[in-house]
Every structure is written in structure tokens, then in C-alpha cells.
Amino acid sequence: MVDIAIVDYGMGNLRSVQQAVRKVAPQANIAVTGEAGVIAAAGRVVFPGQGAAPDCMREIRSRGLDKVIADVVGEGKPFLGICMGLQVLFEHSEEGDTPCLGLFAGPVKRFASGLQDAQGNKLKVPHMGWNQVHHGKHALWDGIAQDARFYFVHSYYVQPRDAGLVQATSDYPQPFVCAVARDNLFAVQFHPEKSAAAGLRLLQNFINWNPV
Template sequence: MAGRTIAVIDYGMGNLRSAAKAVEHVAAGATVVVTADPAVVAAAERVVFPGQGAMPDCMRELDARGLREAVLQAAREKPFLGICVGEQMLFERSEEGDVAGLGVFPGVVRRFPEARMVGADGLRLKVPHMGWNEVRQRPHALWAGIADGARFYFVHSYCVQDIDPALTAGTTDYGLPFTCAVARDNIFAVQFHPEKSARDGLQLLKNFVEWRP
């Protein structure tokens, strides 16, 4: 990885420090840069696109910093990892604020149907979905070394729905099954937080650093 740069995109809405530190931990010899500079994003070998907070705020801040085209270009051209709202923003639209996303993938981000959210014990489930949950994998290089059904850390009230089933790389259950990881070509994106998900989260980030799509 000597001389290679991994850009963590800073549009003011991500948990950037923990994401960047986790990537640094597994990316020996690489330079990890937290940046709001489109030129730095364009020059990086690979890109991490985190997100945290409300979708309308994230889209507004992305545009305010002039980063939309840099993100779209990176998603077309290089290994690209979306995290949490960074996954949701890749889709066409979100019900959260009825806001358009980046449209990289077809699909809509919808709120969990709270009135119908019931656990195996018959009790009502709370929204947001917060805490550790199992992820069922579909074959992909970024799951290497991670057991099917491994637990990752989630914090969200919305999830992607109405998507092409071929995009789904991982699913989980929270009152209903939902897609929690998507993949196509050079893009892998997850609803959960690998940087907060202990050994398996670090393994996923390591796999991303080494990935050659």
C-alpha cells in the first residue's frame, strides 16, 4: 500500500474520526486523508463515504461543499465504500425529508414501519434500530474472513427498499428483513458501522483496503 491514498470524504455529517482511525488501523503503509477537497478525492486510490444524521442535511452539505460530482466520479471509477447514510445517499430518493439522493442505484430509502415492528418475543420493537445485529451474507470479496451471521453495529431509522435484488450483498432482520449491504462493480456500501463493529468490522475495512474489483 506504500504511497497510496485513501480519502475519507468530509461533508460535515459523518463520524469521521472513528472511521478514519479504523481505516488507518488496517491500512498499513497507506495514507488516510479526511478531506473536503474534490481534487484530493479525485486523486485518491480509493474512497470511503461515511454519513451520519438526517438525509436532507447530508445532501445539502454535500452540495454546499461542492462534493457531489467528486463522489459520483469516485463511485464510477475506484473502490468505493459507503457507510450508513453514505449508503442511503447512493439511492434515488429518501422518505426522510422527501429528498433526492445521488441516484447511483435505483431504489428508495424508507422509514421502518414502526406500527408493524414486532420482535420474536411478540414485543414492539423500537425505532431507531440501535445495537448489534446479525448479517446474512451473499458472496462478495469484502466478506472474506467474516462468518456468515456475524454481528455488526447499527444506528438507523431508515433503510433501502424497492431495490434490484442483484444489488443485495447482505441482509438482516429487525421486525422485517431488510438489505443492509449493497454491492455492484467497484462499490460496496453498508447500513451498519464497520468502524464500531469490533473485529469483524475491522476485517471488512481491511478487505476493502485490499480489494481489487
């Protein structure tokens, strides 16, 4: 049996995710797979992704993974979304006017042009690099300091309609949601696999997480 399935839909930095997960779970049976049956049978599922929303959703649907993802979440298995693996959980993305999976209510919006920091310096889009994360209380934040820094690469961010989903925010320059959680699902905008000790701790917490 596969302990941890890393979803492969043809897009995403799968090698770095696989290496990071293997580092925190060296004894686990880890599969990088696009096979629906393997994903459905796995004990835990990691859903990474990068690229443009239209391409991501096309590949997810063409491989029949939209139903598998919904089923896994509905069955209560621990599920971790990363980057695009967060955004496509929502209803609709402004990127390419793309319908997404709709597991959560709310849009995915693009950062506005002309952003400036407190000193009046222009902020680039995409938001790229290290940024502080202001998090709430959840098992996946165990041992991670408030305002710990994580690595981001994105031009779009989620706007949940349900404020109860929000597990963390970051600022660019205004606050935006960078982590959501409900029951057995936890998803983040940043890349834990690229976020040094804090990112590895979050992945370790996910491996140990037994949601009720």
C-alpha cells in the same frame, strides 16, 4: 498521493472511521478531506455519514461532492459507503422527502411504527445495536462468518429495485437490505468502524480489494 480519502462533508463520525482505517492500513497515506481534487485523486474512497438525509444532501451538494462521488464511482476506484453513505446513493429518501444522488434505483424507507419481535416485544426505532448480517459471496466478506454481528444505528433502510445489488440483509423484525455492491462500489448500513473484529476485517478486505 493520498492512498485512502475519507470524505468529509461536515457530518459523520469521521474520527472513529479514520482510526479504524488506520488500524488496518497503518502504512497508508489517509486523508480526511472535503476537497474535490484530493478525493478525485485518491486511490480508494470511503464515504461515511450520519445525520438526517436533508442535511447530508444539502452539504454534499453545497460542497460539489455529488459530482465527485459520481465520478469516482464511474472511474472504477474502490469505493466504500457507510450508513448515510449507503442511503444517499439511492434516488429518494422518505426522511424529509429528500432527493438523493440517484446512483442506484430505489427509495430509502423508514421502519414502520409498532414493530414487534417474535415474542411480541415492541421494537424501537431507530434500530440501534448489534444485529446479525446474512451475507452473500463477495471479496469484502472474506473471513467473516455468516450471521456475524455488526453495529447499527438507523431509522431508514434502502429498497433497491435491482435485486442483483443486494449483498447482505439483516432482520428487524423483517429482512431489510444492509449491504449493496456493484463493480467497484460496496456500501453498508451498519458501522464497520464500531463492529469490533468483523468490522475491522471488512475494512481490511476493502483495503486489499482490487475490483475487476
